[in-house]
Amino acid sequence: MRIRVLGCSGGIGGSLRTTSLLVDDDVLIDAGTGVGDLALENLAKIDHIFVSHSHLDHVCSIPFLVDSVCWMRGSPIVVYGIAETLDILRTHLFNWKLWPDFTQIPDGDHPFMIYREIKPGETVDLNGRRITAIPANHTVPAVGYFVDSGRASLVYSGDTAPHDALWDVVNGAKNLKYLIIETAFSNKEKDIAIASKHMYPSLLASELEKMRAKPEVFITHLKPGEGALTMKEVNEHAGRWRPRMLENNQEFLL
Template identity: 55%
Template sequence: MRLRVLGCSGGIGTDSYTTAMLLDDDVLIDAGTGVGTLALDDLLKIDHVFVTHAHLDHIAFIPFLVDTTGSLRDRPLIVHALPSTLQCLQAHIFNDHIWPDFSCIPDANRPYMRYEPIAVGKTITLGSRKITPLPADHIVPAVGFQMDSGQSSLVFTGDTTASDALWDVINQITNLRYLIVESAFSDAGQEIAVHSKHFYASLLAKELNKLQHAAEIYITHLRQSEAEVTMREISAGVKHCKLHRLMNNQVFEF
């Protein structure tokens, strides 16, 4: 499996794009503004979007993706997400007010897009690839994802705060190679991080000490203005592993 980072920033601006990752050629993990960096030929290859949660920085380009490619495809784009996340997309995005309801365009028998509910712990198999939703604790219902090639796994936590349930599952993944975990705030943003159920630096450092594997760890969702200080604060509290900042266009093979 090959994962390319299209966007990993906590905001937008020059060379900053919100969360989106391309798994092989045909699967998106989240669909933030990073999707806009892809060429049309690349967009046409995408058959699946796995969504961690309904916040705009993770779903903003699903409407544009469907609108751009729908008439050029011979099968619907499948959006995989928790039932509550799918309900948000239906009620607040694809509602014929904000954007057309492409789940019934051009008609209900040949839609440009199809919803597929997922559940924590229930693996989706795409050929030889396995994608498993993992528990997360965010201000809205959310999941992370384990991507397992059979040889090794990459885990993306999505947006979350401290969660024993998440670490319990991660520590059971015997072939874990990469862990991508968020820290949306430095310690200066602790108050808003707690309110919004995001990690801040020292809390993430404390949680990373629960990891029982020697995985490579990458930090995502960093804000442009405080990325360096956030990385320093996390690293200061982590005892047993080296941390890396996730970067746009970074590629993981596993």
């Protein structure tokens, strides 16, 4: 299983892209602005999109993706998410006002897109690639994802504040090779981080102390203009874990 980072920033500007991970050629985990860098023929190969939560920086490419490639495909794109997330997409995005409802185009029996509800703890098996929704703690209902090839595994936290249930998954994961965890703000913005349920470096360090596993740790969702400062503080507070900044086009093999 190959995982490629299409976007990992908390904003846009220049080369920055918001969150999306491409699993092999046919699966997205979140669908931020980085999806738009794929060629049209690569976009048409995407069959499954796993959404962590409904915020725009994680879902904004879904409407454009479906609209761009629907005529090139013979089957609908499947959008996975917890019930609350799917309800938000139905009500506020694919609602004929902000964007057409592609679950009804061309018609309800032959749609270009379908929703599939998953629950925290539930695993979707895609030809031996196991993707499990895991607990997260954010301002809207949210999950992260545990991705397991059978040989190695990766945990992607999604957007989350401290949540012991997340560490239960991390510590129980077999063959855990990588942890991708958010730290959106620097320590000087801790009040904003707390209000918006994001991590900041000193908080991340205290959370990592709950981890018994020893994966490689990568930091995602850094806010534009503060990446260098935030990573400096991450390494000051969590240096023994040797966290590294996640980068666009970085690849992980599981």
